[in-house]
Amino acid sequence: xxxxxxxxxxxxxxxxxxxxxxxxxxxxxxxxxxxxxxxxxxxxxxxxxxxxxxxxxxxxxxxxxxxxxxxxxxxxxxxxxxxxxxxxxxxxxxxxxxxxxxxxxxxxxxxxxxxxxxxxxxxxxxxxxxxxxxxxxxxxxxxxxxxxxxxxxxxxxxxxxxxxxxxxxxxxxxxxxxxxxxxxxxxxxxxxxxxxxxxxxxxxxxxxxxxxxxxxxxxxxxxxxxxxxxxxxxxxxxxxxxxxxxxxxxxxxxxxxxxxxxxxxxxxxxxxxxxxxxxxxxxxxxxxxxxxxxxxxxxxxxxxxxxxxxxx
Amino acid sequence: xxxxxxxxxxxxxxxxxxxxxxxxxxxxxxxxxxxxxxxxxxxxxxxxxxxxxxxxxxxxxxxxxxxxxxxxxxxxxxxxxxxxxxxxxxxxxxxxxxxxxxxxxxxxxxxxxxxxxxxxxxxxxxxxxxxxxxxxxxxxxxxxxxxxxxxxxxxxxxxxxxxxxxxxxxxxxxxxxxxxxxxxxxxxxxxxxxxxxxxxxxxxxxxxxxxxxxxxxxxxxxxxxxxxxxxxxxxxxxxxxxxxxxxxxxxxxxxxxxxxxxxxxxxxxxxxxxxxxxxxxxxxxxxxxxxxxxxxxxxxxxx
Numbered sequence: 001x002x003x004x005x006x007x008x009x010x011x012x013x014x015x016x017x018x019x020x021x022x023x024x025x026x027x028x029x030x031x032x033x034x035x036x037x038x039x040x041x042x043x044x045x046x047x048x049x050x051x052x053x054x055x056x057x058x059x060x061x062x063x064x065x066x067x068x069x070x071x072x073x074x075x076x077x078x079x080x081x082x083x084x085x086x087x088x089x090x091x092x093x094x095x096x097x098x099x100x101x102x103x104x105x106x107x108x109x110x111x112x113x114x115x116x117x118x119x120x121x122x123x124x125x126x127x128x129x130x131x132x133x134x135x136x137x138x139x140x141x142x143x144x145x146x147x148x149x150x151x152x153x154x155x156x157x158x159x160x161x162x163x164x165x166x167x168x169x170x171x172x173x174x175x176x177x178x179x180x181x182x183x184x185x186x187x188x189x190x191x192x193x194x195x196x197x198x199x200x201x202x203x204x205x206x207x208x209x210x211x212x213x214x215x216x217x218x219x220x221x222x223x224x225x226x227x228x229x230x231x232x233x234x235x236x237x238x239x240x241x242x243x244x245x246x247x248x249x250x251x252x253x254x255x256x257x258x259x260x261x262x263x264x265x266x267x268x269x270x271x272x273x274x275x276x277x278x279x280x281x282x283x284x285x286x287x288x289x290x291x292x293x294x295x296x297x298x299x300x301x302x303x304x305x306x307x308x309x310x311x312x
Numbered sequence: 313x314x315x316x317x318x319x320x321x322x323x324x325x326x327x328x329x330x331x332x333x334x335x336x337x338x339x340x341x342x343x344x345x346x347x348x349x350x351x352x353x354x355x356x357x358x359x360x361x362x363x364x365x366x367x368x369x370x371x372x373x374x375x376x377x378x379x380x381x382x383x384x385x386x387x388x389x390x391x392x393x394x395x396x397x398x399x400x401x402x403x404x405x406x407x408x409x410x411x412x413x414x415x416x417x418x419x420x421x422x423x424x425x426x427x428x429x430x431x432x433x434x435x436x437x438x439x440x441x442x443x444x445x446x447x448x449x450x451x452x453x454x455x456x457x458x459x460x461x462x463x464x465x466x467x468x469x470x471x472x473x474x475x476x477x478x479x480x481x482x483x484x485x486x487x488x489x490x491x492x493x494x495x496x497x498x499x500x501x502x503x504x505x506x507x508x509x510x511x512x513x514x515x516x517x518x519x520x521x522x523x524x525x526x527x528x529x530x531x532x533x534x535x536x537x538x539x540x541x542x543x544x545x546x547x548x549x550x551x552x553x554x555x556x557x558x559x560x561x562x563x564x565x566x567x568x569x570x571x572x573x574x575x576x577x578x579x580x581x582x583x584x585x586x587x588x589x590x591x592x593x594x595x596x597x598x599x600x601x602x603x604x605x606x607x608x609x610x611x612x613x614x615x
Contacts (some may be wrong), residue, residue, distance in 0.1 A: 015455055018455075020468060022466075025471075055559045096552050137596065137599050137600060137603060138596060140599060141543070141547070141569075141592060141595040141596035141598075141599045142592050142595075143547055143550050143551060143554070143567075143588060143591050143592060143595070144551065144589065145550075145551065145554045145567075145570060145571075145588060146570070146585075146588040146589065146592050148584055149570065149574065149577065149581075149588055150585065151586050152577060153577055153578070153585070157577070157578055208542070243458060245460075245464075246459060246460030246461075246463075247460065249460045249462065250460050250461065250462030250463075250548075250551065253462055253466070253555065254551050254554060254555060257555055258574075267556070268466050268467070269555050269556070270558065272466060272470045272474065273469075273474070273556055275473075277470065280466070280470040281470065283466075284463060284466050284467050284470065286462055287460070287466075288459075288463055288473060290458070291460055291463070295458065
């Protein structure tokens with residue numbers, strides 16, 4: 001198991017380096033010269049040169065990348081060009097709300113999706129199966145902003161729930177009220193894939209030998225489905241959820257922007273619109289690292305659920 | 313957002329083999345699927361409407377007419393003209409905006425899928441033909457596949473400035489991995505066919521073998537999957553445009569139209585919801601057709 005984790009960690013390193021390289025190049029191809037911007041409009045040529053020297057901008061590119069890596073490892077991502085606060089501080093204040101939103105989405109969408117998928121598999125070929133599958137196809141086809149628009153218009157517009165910003169920590173009443181609409185928006189697009197995968201997977205396991213054995217032993221039907229079929233069926237579902245985290249992240253960017261949720265995604269979009277390059281780069285880097293970390297966790301979880309994987 | 317397609321990517325080898333063997337049976341089965349046929353008909357109509365937009369439009373999609381701004385759908389405006397879908401904040405006819413918006417959205421999607429799909433197809437063909445390249449190329453594809461497409465969108469918009477070129481580039485990258493996988497699956501099957509061996513025996517060189525035999529025999533599979541990808545790519549593109557990272561005002565594009573309409577959501581919801589619903593319906597149609605096709609093609613699901 002430990003070896004498996006170590007192996008996965010080592011594999012993530014080149015990907016992480018790739019992400020960092022993209023992040024670095026992001027700042028290189030920027031049309032504006034950072035030294036000129038930092039020096040301000042009244043600076044003389046000599047002052048700009050001094051800043052260039054100080055920032056290491058005269059060094060060869062590979063050395064600059066190495067220096068950049070060193071800075072990133074020390075959590076130094078530069079300063080926002082607009083607020084002049086360190087990028088890392090800006091990110092630190094937004095990562096919490098994003099994680100909160102994604103968890104709030106997963107907490108209701110995953111169980112719902114699994115339930116629907118199991119139900120569909122159990123009632124295969126009936127109208128219920130067809131309905132659930134139709135709903136889940138509709139789910140994966142819905143633009144996140146379409147759901148958001150409808151919810152804001154009908155639920156938010158009617159004054160039932162707030163739809164602007166975060167109301168505080170999730171355990172407070174206001175915090176809970178504020179997270180409902182964004183979490184529902186994000187979750188609705190997530191149910192479809194989970195339900196579909198669960199259905200396919202449960203159908204597979206329902207036909208397996210050990211399920212026939214369980215039935216032959218006289219186990220009650222609910223026990224056959226819940227204990228024998230569903231438990232084994234969840235392995236591919238966990239993988240899917242891991243893979244879909246990227247998709248969820250994309251949805252989170254849109255959801256945060258729509259509901260003025262103070263998360264990383266909204267910050268990234270805002271920074272790009274305002275051409276605040278260090279902040280944009282930091283936010284994108286943060287999202288990428290978060291994505292890799294979640295994938296790593298899913299990989300490990302996967303190996304835990306199915307020990308055959310760690311051994312191979 | 314293209315990741316939703318993942319659960320439909322596996323078994324490429326089996327699908328490809330099957331497709332090559334039983335083209336007619338596939339069509340016959342598909343024609344019996346009523347929802348899929350409806351969706352297909354709808355798609356054909358939408359594409360026709362988008363192509364013919366300049367000729368069938370009731371008004372200029374960019375002509376402001378402030379007298380009739382915010383006319384509600386299905387009403388007669390202050391200028392005495394009947395507006396089927398109403399007008400927006402500048403009095404522009406929503407039917408015209410929708411037609412031209414669909415036109416740009418589809419065009420962006422098609423260009424991106426063609427560019428990204430071509431790159432993906434080349435990668436897949438090379439991976440199948442040169443066994444040495446297979447592992448590094450497919451690893452790269454796996455990384456691309458798992459990486460959130462929206463991050464590419466954000467990163468590219470940050471570098472190139474938000475706009476159509478960066479949008480098309482981001483969408484093209486998003487289209488590469490799925491097509492690469494499907495192509496490799498199909499090409500691996502074709503590689504085992506006798507005519508490949510025969511081609512090599514008569515002394516054909518690699519480029520001829522890959523271009524004339526391998527690529528052509530995988531062609532239909534690649535084209536079908538490129539078409540199916542379109543739904544996901546449109547969804548992603550609309551999302552990026554909605555964030556302001558794609559098409560810029562005043563361009564009629566469904567995602568940015570929905571974003572513009574957001575400001576008037578409380579009083580005039582139709583300005584935002586009509587384009588957003590249009591995207592939903594088109595993507596839904598693509599997915600329904602894609603599902604039907606997959607059910608027919610995937611031998612594992614057919615019983």
